[in-house]
Amino acid sequence: MKAMTLLRAMSAIDPSDIEAAYRAAGLHGTFPAPSPALTSEGTEPAGFPMPYPKPISAGKRYAIGGWAAAAACIALVAAAGLYFRSNDDYLTTHSGSEWITEITGTSPAETVPAQGTDDASAGSAETGTAPAVTVTSIITAPPEAQTNGTGTESPDMSSVPAATDHGIPLTTVTEKTTASTVTSAITTAAAPSEAAVPYSVPALLATADGSGTLPGYSPDTSYFPGEVNDFEVIDDADAIRAFLERHDPPAVLGTGRMSDADRDAILADPVLVHVRWQTEDDRWTTYGIQSAELDASGCLSFSVVMYSNSAPEHAEPWVYEIALLCRKSAVPEIRAASVELHCFADNDETGIENYMKYLESLSDDMTVRVTG
Amino acid sequence: MEDSQIIELYFARDERALTETDRKYGGLCCSTGRQILGSREDAEECWNDVMLKTWNKIPPEKPLYFAAYLVTLMRNAALTLYEKLHAEKRGGAQTALVLEELENCLTAPDDVEAQVSEAETGEMIRRFVKTLSEDARNIFILRYVYMMPVKDIAERLSIGASKVKVSLHRSRAALRDYLGGEQP
Structure with missing residues (x-):
């Protein structure tokens, strides 16, 4: 049997199913095609001009760069430590009334016990215990991973992340894959009021999906791949609900790694930390979050594992978004955010299979809807 | 109207x-x-x-x-x-991509003995699609009947592109198994 035979045979699918998909996708009425050549009296069918939206201009399509081309040849593992500290600027320039951009609260030491027990916290413990910190190193990889020179080592995709009582699923890949981690520093303008003891942020992963170019976000070639260029904190219940309703299922998480009490506390008093960045290279599909932590200087740092296949339709700039649903009281004052990307590239379905294997290794995936 | x-x-x-x-x-x-x-x-x-x-x-x-x-x-x-x-x-457009995807669903070599008529295949696919969940069925049909790109499907259904890809992958794997079991 040939693939074309198979494709042709799809026409035999029950019309009721085809119609149902048509309605589910909201295609009804979304392709208005009044033909200028037609009149109410009708004409011969031949020669109808069929109006159709102009295709995406070729100028918006980017060839896969050398870096990504290399990725097509080998299972590339790369990591980039990235940071931004535009939050202050964002706070002063953002004028939206609905999107709450300032979270005030008590210090983390008072409201959230320092946990620091996951891999990420361990990796940054050496700087996290400084009594007064103006420079916070963002290190989510253990020191040995940075010195063993295994930057091209393939990840163990089948391993199941170690369960922790708090935090976010996906915690294990770092050790094997972050040889090329770049340690970045963030200097905060204001002195922290508490000792910089990193602690995990109990959070639900609301979305982690490079699902499309966001409206209003034009690709900007000045960004290098993976740079975080925007984030916002949303604590308006309606805004959170509206955000989550745009994503169905809105949240996928391993509940086995989070206690019911933590989950309930989040859902009772949610705040959404919504992070966006974009790349100028081909699309990387967000893979999952390894860890997230907030230090007392107000820097939220998390690491993201990303996967890419090289389907041509994805060879274009892409905006990624990650949303963490946290308990409001656990987010004292976010002053900056840092994302560390661990990117995996493969050129065939193996990547997808690994991705699925990893997804399936997560326990108790569930959907979260917030009604707060 | x-x-x-x-x-x-x-x-x-x-x-x-x-x-x-x-x-x-x-x-x-x-x-x-x-x-x-x-x-x-x-x-x-x-x-x-x-x-x-x-x-x-x-x-x-x-x-x-x-x-x-x-x-x-x-x-x-x-x-x-x-x-x-x-x-x-x-x-070309989506067809080449779709054909490439469907190649993996083929269970038999492309020889005369293994060929199944289009009508028979159609009937198998019709039955197979009924076995999918509603969401998976819609995604499958939008991709392989309407030939919509993954990105468009995701936007239409307000879900992530990753979910679409995973769903399609699972459906193709299931189709491969289904065809393997159904073929003589």
Whole structure:
């Protein structure tokens, strides 16, 4: 049997199913095609001009760069430590009334016990215990991973992340894959009021999906791949609900790694930390979050594992978004955010299979809807 | 205008049937055709053929699901044209990608003994699709009947592209198993 035979045979699918998909996708009425050549009296069918939206201009399509081309040849593992500290600027320039951009609260030491027990916290413990910190190193990889020179080592995709009582699923890949981690520093303008003891942020992963170019976000070639260029904190219940309703299922998480009490506390008093960045290279599909932590200087740092296949339709700039649903009281004052990307590239379905294997290794995936 | 009213126009041999069909479904069908052929002009050519064919088929046919009926005619016409153009090294768009995806669903070598008629395959696929969950079925149909890109499906269904890809992957794997079990 040939693939074309198979494709042709799809026409035999029950019309009721085809119609149902048509309605589910909201295609009804979304392709208005009044033909200028037609009149109410009708004409011969031949020669109808069929109006159709102009295709995406070729100028918006980017060839896969050398870096990504290399990725097509080998299972590339790369990591980039990235940071931004535009939050202050964002706070002063953002004028939206609905999107709450300032979270005030008590210090983390008072409201959230320092946990620091996951891999990420361990990796940054050496700087996290400084009594007064103006420079916070963002290190989510253990020191040995940075010195063993295994930057091209393939990840163990089948391993199941170690369960922790708090935090976010996906915690294990770092050790094997972050040889090329770049340690970045963030200097905060204001002195922290508490000792910089990193602690995990109990959070639900609301979305982690490079699902499309966001409206209003034009690709900007000045960004290098993976740079975080925007984030916002949303604590308006309606805004959170509206955000989550745009994503169905809105949240996928391993509940086995989070206690019911933590989950309930989040859902009772949610705040959404919504992070966006974009790349100028081909699309990387967000893979999952390894860890997230907030230090007392107000820097939220998390690491993201990303996967890419090289389907041509994805060879274009892409905006990624990650949303963490946290308990409001656990987010004292976010002053900056840092994302560390661990990117995996493969050129065939193996990547997808690994991705699925990893997804399936997560326990108790569930959907979260917030009604707060 | 409701589908039933349009079909009544066909039965009355009223040429407004064509106007209304084009107005309501021209864009959708041309979109499907363009995804297959990669060319607006070629898609329009197919749509013209489909309109004529519909005019000739109704009556006596009276489709219960008019949108599905038209899209099926359209994709068949477009695939036929695709094959013709492909022999001439033209055309493409989503079709090449879709064919590549479906290659993995094939369970038997491409020899004479292993070939199953298109009609038999169609019947198997019809049954297979019924086994999918509603979400997976919709995604599968949007991809392989409407030939929509993954990104468009995700946007249409307000879900992540990753979810679409994972769903398609699972469906293809299931189809491969299904065809393997069904084939003689």
